[in-house]
Amino acid sequence: MTAAASKSRPILPSGWEMVVGLEVHCELRTQTKLFCSCKNIFGDEPNTNICPVCLGLPGSLPVLNSHAVELAMLVGFALHCEIRPSIFHRKNYFYPDMPKDYQITQYDEPINVNGYLELSDGTRVRIERAHLEEDTGKTIHVGELGASGRIHQAQWSCVDYNRAGVPLLEIVSMPDIRSALQARAYVSELRGILLATNSSDAKMEEGSLRVDANVSVRRVRDQDESSADGELGTRCEIKNLNSLRSLVRAIDYEATRQVALLESAQEVVSQTRHWIEDEGKTLSLRSKEEAFDYRYFPEPDLLPLAPGLDWQKEVVSDLPPMPQERRDALANLVKEALGDDASLKDQVALLVELGLDTLATEAISSGADPRIVINRLSNEAPADHQAACRLDPKNFTALVVMEKNEQLTPTQAKAVLVEMLKSEDEPLKIAQRLGFETLGDQDLSAVVLQVVAEHQVEWSRYVQGEQQIAQFLVGQVMKLTKGRADGAKVVRELNKLGASENIEK
Amino acid sequence: MANNEANHNKHIISSDDVVHVAALARLELSEDEVELFTSQLGVVLDYATVISAVDTTDVTPCSHPLPLQNVLRADEPKPGLNRQDVLAQAPLVEDGRFRVPPILGGVP
Numbered sequence: 042m043t044a045a046a047s048k049s050r051p052i053l054p055s056g057w058e059m060v061v062g063l064e065v066h067c068e069l070r071t072q073t074k075l076f077c078s079c080k081n082i083f084g085d086e087p088n089t090n091i092c093p094v095c096l097g098l099p100g101s102l103p104v105l106n107s108h109a110v111e112l113a114m115l116v117g118f119a120l121h122c123e124i125r126p127s128i129f130h131r132k133n134y135f136y137p138d139m140p141k142d143y144q145i146t147q148y149d150e151p152i153n154v155n156g157y158l159e160l161s162d163g164t165r166v167r168i169e170r171a172h173l174e175e176d177t178g179k180t181i182h183v184g185e186l187g188a189s190g191r192i193h194q195a196q197w198s199c200v201d202y203n204r205a206g207v208p209l210l211e212i213v214s215m216p217d218i219r220s221a222l223q224a225r226a227y228v229s230e231l232r233g234i235l236l237a238t239n240s241s242d243a244k245m246e247e248g249s250l251r252v253d254a255n256v257s258v259r260r261v262r263d264q265d266e267s268s269a270d271g272e273l274g275t276r277c278e279i280k281n282l283n284s285l286r287s288l289v290r291a292i293d294y295e296a297t298r299q300v301a302l303l304e305s306a307q308e309v310v311s312q313t314r315h316w317i318e319d320e321g322k323t324l325s326l327r328s329k330e331e332a333f334d335y336r337y338f339p340e341p342d343l344l345p346l347a348p349g350l351d352w353q354k355e356v357v358s359d360l361p362p363m364p365q366e367r368r369d370a371l372a373n374l375v376k377e378a379l380g381d382d383a384s385l386k387d388q389v390a391l392l393v394e395l396g397l398d399t400l401a402t403e404a405i406s407s408g409a410d411p412r413i414v415i416n417r418l419s420n421e422a423p424a425d426h427q428a429a430c431r432l433d434p435k436n437f438t439a440l441v442v443m444e445k446n447e448q449l450t451p452t453q454a455k456a457v458l459v460e461m462l463k464s465e466d467e468p469l470k471i472a473q474r475l476g477f478e479t480l481g482d483q484d485l486s487a488v489v490l491q492v493v494a495e496h497q498v499e500w501s502r503y504v505q506g507e508q509q510i511a512q513f514l515v516g517q518v519m520k521l522t523k524g525r526a527d528g529a530k531v532v533r534e535l536n537k538l539g540a541s542e543n544i545e546k
Numbered sequence: 547m548a549n550n551e552a553n554h555n556k557h558i559i560s561s562d563d564v565v566h567v568a569a570l571a572r573l574e575l576s577e578d579e580v581e582l583f584t585s586q587l588g589v590v591l592d593y594a595t596v597i598s599a600v601d602t603t604d605v606t607p608c609s610h611p612l613p614l615q616n617v618l619r620a621d622e623p624k625p626g627l628n629r630q631d632v633l634a635q636a637p638l639v640e641d642g643r644f645r646v647p648p649i650l651g652g653v654p
Contacts, residue, residue, distance in 0.1 A: 073621050077626075080623045088643065096627070105618050106618070106619060107620060107621060108620075108621035109621070128610075137646040184648065197646065197647060334570055339610070349616075
């Protein structure tokens with residue numbers, strides 16, 4: 042089911058609503074791991090960033106990374122959390138991805154609590170907590186592949202401990218989400234915040250942002266209103282969501298599955314289920330470990346963490362503007378020039394998502410036409426948005442001015458921008474190199490006259506008011522000038538000519 | 547423990563608790579061992595309950611005996627262990643990784 046389809050019609054039968062809470066794990070962008078000085082880096086040769094601490098060798102002691110704490114607080118502030126004194130716990134379990142046989146995490150006294158994230162539709166999703174913990178190693182399962190690509194019978198597993206001990210922030214929302222699309226909006230917005238604070242790469246495809254969804258369903262009490270604080274149904278936790286697309290599909294599937302169970306007088310069993318992308322469904326693992334008993338206890342090797350107010354103030358002073366604030370700022374700037382235009386909203390959001398809003402603001406403030414700025418940056422720049430982020434605002438402004446002044450046609454301006462993303466040359470030089478000599482007004486008039494002469498039938502229809510035929514005539518001019526003519530200018534030229542003919546009649 | 551309330555005159559740990567904890571710790575105990583450890587652990591835990599007689603109403607819980615907090619290090623990388631040396635300690639190695647037995651209960 043595509044996002045567009047799910048937007049157009051309700052997923053669940055009427056009378057039902059879904060209740061979703063999300064747990065997002067993000068790897069923090071530090072130089073080193075959470076409790077040792079091994080490098081925190083993605084993609085190195087297996088087991089090259091390991092030491093006695095992250096291998097859990099006897100006699101080794103963990104020491105907390107101060108920058109990881111700062112990033113945790115920074116995200117906490119961005120999510121309006123309270124920063125609290127906190128301690129670390131051991132979560133005990135046997136699994137080869139953790140050589141210590143326990144994970145150090147924060148349990149009942151996490152660093153960040155009671156925050157919220159506001160979605161662009163105005164929904165406020167409460168954040169229960171955002172706590173620090175260490176990541177696990179990466180396990181590869183070797184064995185027979187089932188039809189689904191899943192390993193049915195692993196023969197053995199191979200473990201790489203480079204990721205073991207990498208700092209994670211686990212951000213846990215309250216069950217305030219009511220649709221799969223809202224869940225996607227939440228993750229996108231959270232990702233924007235992580236990128237804005239430079240606290241995580243937040244790449245779902247590389248696993249630096251991982252999402253688990255807790256899904257339950259319940260009957261809506263009032264037909265029109267969703268019950269805000271009613272009782273929750275039995276929930277299932279869905280894992281293995283590796284993209285926003287999987288997230289949306291899995292939540293919709295799972296909620297539908299639960300409603301079908303309840304409508305046929307069966308029960309939802311509380312369990313962990315895995316999303317199987319190829320089959321488009323969730324499956325229960327039925328593991329013997331299902332009844333978890335982690336025997337948490339305070340980590341005796343670590344001391345309490347209680348960031349003082351001075352430190353907190355220092356960190357909060359680094360808090361950059363958040364995506365919502367940046368969208369509002371750019372939207373206001375555009376609104377001043379162009380008035381309310383709903384169609385620009387998505388483009389503004391895209392520019393903020395790509396980090397191109399600063400460039401847009403600078404260009405508009407130095408006099409570039411807002412509509413051209415927004416169009417060029419949201420249409421051409423995303424192809425290589427990292428290069429676009431490095432664009433010299435002066436050069437970009439110059440390009441927009443050239444297009445506005447009709448020194449370049451829109452088509453030419455797009456081609457110049459594509460070149461600007463590859464080299465740091467000024468737009469004028471690139472335009473000359475590409476042979477985009479401006480078509481002089483006289484040359485254009487001559488071509489228009491030629492086209493009119495060669496297509497008398499179409500021309501008379503146009504003069505008699507058949508506006509649609511203009512496209513054909515403009516097309517002929519473009520053909521003769523090999524695209525160098527400005528379409529808007531051609532139409533003006535045609536109108537001028539038509540007006541004078543009508544007067545003659 | 548589950549039987550705390552019911553058996554407060556007896557030991558505060560039952561043989562079921564011992565079997566459960568042993569399973570979590572991947573220990574295989576014989577019936578005799580279960581019986582032996584139940585009574586031994588019971589003695590230890592009973593002894594610990596002596597502490598709960600102390601009135602702690604106005605005492606702030608402490609998670610660590612040392613009067614220290616915020617012990618931190620700078621975020622600066624330092625070389626770790628040599629991979630060859632580490633992998634040489636492992637019973638089985640494959641492509642630079644530790645090779646371990648299949649994981650019970652499927653892929654998490």
